Amino acid sequence: MTRKVTKAIFPVAGLGTRFLPATKSIPKEILCLVDRPLIQYAIDEAREAGIEEYIFVTSRGKGALEDYFDGAPQLERALEEKGKLDLLKVLNHSTMGSGEIAYVRQRDALGLGHAVLCADRLVGNEPFAVILTDDVIDAEKPCLKQMMDAHEETGGNIVAAMEVPPSKASAYGLLDVKDNIGPLVSVKGMVEKPKPEDAPSNLAVIGRYILTPGVMNNLRTQAPGAGGEIQLTDAIAKEIKKSDNVYGLRFDGQRYDCGSKAGFLQATVAFGLARGDLRDEFLEYLIEMLETQKAAQ
Numbered sequence: 001m002t003r004k005v006t007k008a009i010f011p012v013a014g015l016g017t018r019f020l021p022a023t024k025s026i027p028k029e030i031l032c033l034v035d036r037p038l039i040q041y042a043i044d045e046a047r048e049a050g051i052e053e054y055i056f057v058t059s060r061g062k063g064a065l066e067d068y069f070d071g072a073p074q075l076e077r078a079l080e081e082k083g084k085l086d087l088l089k090v091l092n093h094s095t096m097g098s099g100e101i102a103y104v105r106q107r108d109a110l111g112l113g114h115a116v117l118c119a120d121r122l123v124g125n126e127p128f129a130v131i132l133t134d135d136v137i138d139a140e141k142p143c144l145k146q147m148m149d150a151h152e153e154t155g156g157n158i159v160a161a162m163e164v165p166p167s168k169a170s171a172y173g174l175l176d177v178k179d180n181i182g183p184l185v186s187v188k189g190m191v192e193k194p195k196p197e198d199a200p201s202n203l204a205v206i207g208r209y210i211l212t213p214g215v216m217n218n219l220r221t222q223a224p225g226a227g228g229e230i231q232l233t234d235a236i237a238k239e240i241k242k243s244d245n246v247y248g249l250r251f252d253g254q255r256y257d258c259g260s261k262a263g264f265l266q267a268t269v270a271f272g273l274a275r276g277d278l279r280d281e282f283l284e285y286l287i288e289m290l291e292t293q294k295a296a297q
């Protein structure tokens with residue numbers, strides 16, 4: 001029987017340079033889609049997938065993240081007194097229980113693989129999930145839950161995979177596919193940000209992983225790879241050679257790359273339109289805006 005995955009690592013120690021100057025003083029993960037920070041989407045997805053322990057790999061200047069998950073007694077009291085119970089519920093939803101969250105520091109941004117390795121002692125010898133908050137996935141069944149089911153079925157490492165346009169493939173880790181097994185693909189190789197001529201496919205890995213202790217073990221001796229960073233992809237690729245138990249899951253859902261400005265704007269529009277309380281007014285504005293833009297062309 002495969003061991004239940006109850007721990008998730010959230011690497012949030014990157015510099016977030018694409019969102020400067022905002023990220024000079026605000027962690028990227030606190031940026032909001034409508035009124036919820038990116039990190040809240042990630043936590044909700046993890047909880048729905050059965051995660052019980054949340055491990056944040058942070059860095060200097062991420063204090064606002066810790067405050068976000070804390071209780072806010074003054075605010076709670078004010079909302080209670082004013083009878084704003086709906087808002088109180090929203091507020092409570094963002095508060096994490098004592099001991100549910102652990103923080104570990106990555107001193108230097110040496111890469112995603114290094115960030116994951118920083119959580120080694122907290123994870124221990126068990127399978128774990130990794131969630132990149134930049135990737136927000138709108139799905140009926142949460143993407144990580146889909147991956148948990150695939151992990152239970154295979155007992156293997158599962159990475160979330162999606163086709164990307166060939167012109168953009170070199171920005172991702174790409175899978176070298178062995179076999180297609182329904183939405184799952186068995187993988188015979190994996191390469192981070194290859195040159196276009198070296199791309200094994202345009203099936204890209206995005207920011208959700210369920211990994212076995214073997215991958216953490218590989219990270220302990222992982223040398224820097226693409227971009228001079230210690231790459232998680234390289235440690236997973238090593239595991240393919242050692243144990244041949246890595247799968248990509250073509251998940252059901254719409255992924256937004258909120259680490260890029262264009263992706264963040266697209267997600268803002270999509271999540272704004274999905275909100276019953278905003279949709280009509282927002283849609284009317286968008287239509288008007290598009291008509292004006294078209295007329296001006």
Ligand code: UTP
Binds near residue numbers: 012111132
């Ligand atoms: P990115 O490649 O998006 O880097 O990292 P970034 O620093 O967040 O953003 P840009 O590119 O400068 O705008 C992908 C994920 O890995 C984490 C980031 O926090 C992000 O969630 N990461 C990356 C770390 O935690 N540590 C690192 O050393 C590198």
